[in-house]
């Protein structure tokens with residue numbers, strides 16, 4: 001392999017795992033990149049009664065069994081939170097913390113993304129004071145005052161990291177930062193949280209996910225969901241989406257079915273692209 005995967009599948013929930021198994025069955029190289037799959041809504045489901053063939057399983061057990069299918073087929077999987085996607089020479093570069101992965105097609109299976117709606121100013125000031133990664137960007141803010149919106153699992157740990165590298169940290173946990181706005185024109189100058197303004201030079205927004213529209217600017221969305229066609233193709237050529245991120249009903253069976261269709265469509269897309277190059 002040339003270091004470029006055929007399909008990069010973002011998310012190891014039912015949709016992502018289904019897509020990866022289908023990609024593998026079609027002889028495509030696939031990488032599943034996901035935040036901790038046991039820290040997802042499904043892992044909290046006490047019992048699943050409407051998924052065929054697995055009576056009485058909890059969500060956690062179902063996710064573990066699905067993960068085992070990946071292992072059994074030898075499909076590559078890494079844990080990490082994707083923070084940006086950039087199209088590059090007919091491929092996609094996906095940044096996850098300090099790592100970068102490259103693939104010919106991208107399947108977004110990132111779940112319903114509740115709570116991932118960007119704050120006012122977030123997308124505009126991303127990379128100019130707004131960061132999603134404390135370990136990547138922390139040193140840039142040494143000696144400076146920064147705010148940490150700890151909305152995901154790693155919030156407190158990352159705030160402690162920023163303090164260790166010498167930042168003056170204002171930490172706001174999940175219940176302390178309901179309504180936020182990031183201020184600044186060229187760069188971040190402040191954060192307004194629940195009506196109170198704090199002068200800061202950086203704002204670290206630490207969710208377990210990143211809104212798809214921020215991850216891949218230009219991606220068509222409707223009502224917080226990724227717009228897809230019947231073949232799960234998104235508005236950007238080479239990008240497909242499956243599962244809860246494409247809309248309701250939020251159900252495992254739907255996510256698994258869409259993951260399958262998305263991978264088949266990505267396979268067909270790659271074949272067409274290869275033919276064009278002949």
Ligand SMILES: Cc1cc2nc3c(=O)[nH]c(=O)nc-3n(C[C@H](O)[C@H](O)[C@H](O)COP(=O)(O)OP(=O)(O)OC[C@H]3O[C@@H](n4cnc5c(N)ncnc54)[C@H](O)[C@@H]3O)c2cc1C
Pocket residue numbers: 010011012013014015016033034035036037039040041042044045046047048049050051080081082083109110111112208209210242243244245249250251252253255
């Ligand atoms: C309490 C509860 C009970 C439920 N019970 C049922 C039930 O009984 N039956 C049923 O059919 N459905 C049930 N559901 C719904 C079901 O969980 C979802 O429909 C299903 O999990 C959707 O699968 P998905 O793959 O689309 O998304 P998810 O399962 O949400 O998976 C998304 C994945 O993407 C990852 N991710 C997100 N953003 C990023 C990023 N930026 N970088 C890397 N990884 C990322 C997440 O970590 C996760 O692994 C329940 C949901 C809840 C909350």
